[in-house]
Amino acid sequence: MIEVRGLRKRFVQGRGRAARTVQAVDGVEFRADDGRITGLLGPNGAGKTTTLRILSGLIPADEGAAEVDGIDVATRTLEAQSRLGVLGDSRGLYPRLTARENIAYYGRLHGLDAAAADARAETLAALLEMKPLLDRRTDGFSQGERMKTALARALVHDPANIVLDEPTNGLDVLATRALRDTLRRLRDETGKCIVFSTHVMQEVERLCDRVVVVAHGRVVADGSVAELRERAGTPDFEEAFVRLAFGDEAEAAR
Numbered sequence: 489m490i491e492v493r494g495l496r497k498r499f500v501q502g503r504g505r506a507a508r509t510v511q512a513v514d515g516v517e518f519r520a521d522d523g524r525i526t527g528l529l530g531p532n533g534a535g536k537t538t539t540l541r542i543l544s545g546l547i548p549a550d551e552g553a554a555e556v557d558g559i560d561v562a563t564r565t566l567e568a569q570s571r572l573g574v575l576g577d578s579r580g581l582y583p584r585l586t587a588r589e590n591i592a593y594y595g596r597l598h599g600l601d602a603a604a605a606d607a608r609a610e611t612l613a614a615l616l617e618m619k620p621l622l623d624r625r626t627d628g629f630s631q632g633e634r635m636k637t638a639l640a641r642a643l644v645h646d647p648a649n650i651v652l653d654e655p656t657n658g659l660d661v662l663a664t665r666a667l668r669d670t671l672r673r674l675r676d677e678t679g680k681c682i683v684f685s686t687h688v689m690q691e692v693e694r695l696c697d698r699v700v701v702v703a704h705g706r707v708v709a710d711g712s713v714a715e716l717r718e719r720a721g722t723p724d725f726e727e728a729f730v731r732l733a734f735g736d737e738a739e740a741a742r
């Protein structure tokens with residue numbers, strides 16, 4: 489289970505007199521339950537990546553708290569991270585290592601012995617249908633192949649919670665479908681808590697049990713796709729998103 493309360497984060501952009509402060513996250517709160525897929529849906533610059541980076545223990549919040557299975561990320565970072573699998577926006581694989589080595593190396597960092605780490609790489613390769621890739625160097629992998637390897641690496645310690653930042657970026661339709669199937673299986677067969685960020689409406693409609701709509705660093709709506717449609721008063725989810733995320737701005741731009 490993941491819980492985020494009152495998160496705030498500012499960045500200073502530029503230097504000297506040109507410097508300005510951006511409130512990237514401005515009080516984000518949501519809860520993501522086990523056995524559910526929760527989508528953070530928002531336009532570019534809404535604060536999704538910053539929220540997920542705070543939640544993953546990569547950067548500190550200015551205010552507020554993030555918890556993974558009740559463990560505070562800021563004060564018990566390693567403990568929280570041991571329960572979290574993170575697929576970040578940069579896939580960051582070691583190009584000279586094979587997929588198996590990339591996965592097993594992370595397993596070793598999480599305290600598995602060599603045999604256990606290798607066994608995990610095999611199990612995950614079967615789950616993600618990437619066995620033929622295992623013994624190839626990742627240098628030259630396609631986007632979809634890189635994503636699968638990075639996802640296997642994120643799951644190597646069998647975390648109960650999974651966080652993915654724009655996981656379908658750069659993937660073609662088949663790779664996107666394969667990823668969706670994998671996330672559904674992880675939810676249904678192992679009851680994982682899955683949180684992912686996106687600005688792709690169709691992905692949210694097809695995959696999410698719960699949607700948290702973020703705009704200008706704030707949560708502007710939270711519920712199932714059906715609830716958000718009803719709340720926005722339209723059967724068209726794209727239109728519902730625009731109304732909820734942009735409100736008066738969208739009206740004014742008509």
Ligand SMILES: Nc1ncnc2c1ncn2[C@@H]1O[C@H](COP(=O)(O)OP(=O)(O)OP(=O)(O)O)[C@@H](O)[C@H]1O
Pocket residue numbers: 499500501510511512530531532533534535536537538539687
């Ligand atoms: N390290 C940083 N330094 C300065 N500004 C930052 C930094 N990281 C994010 N920002 C700013 O914070 C705001 C929110 O960015 P963030 O990446 O969290 O949004 P996002 O919702 O993930 O957007 P996208 O869908 O475009 O990836 C943006 O205005 C961005 O320019």
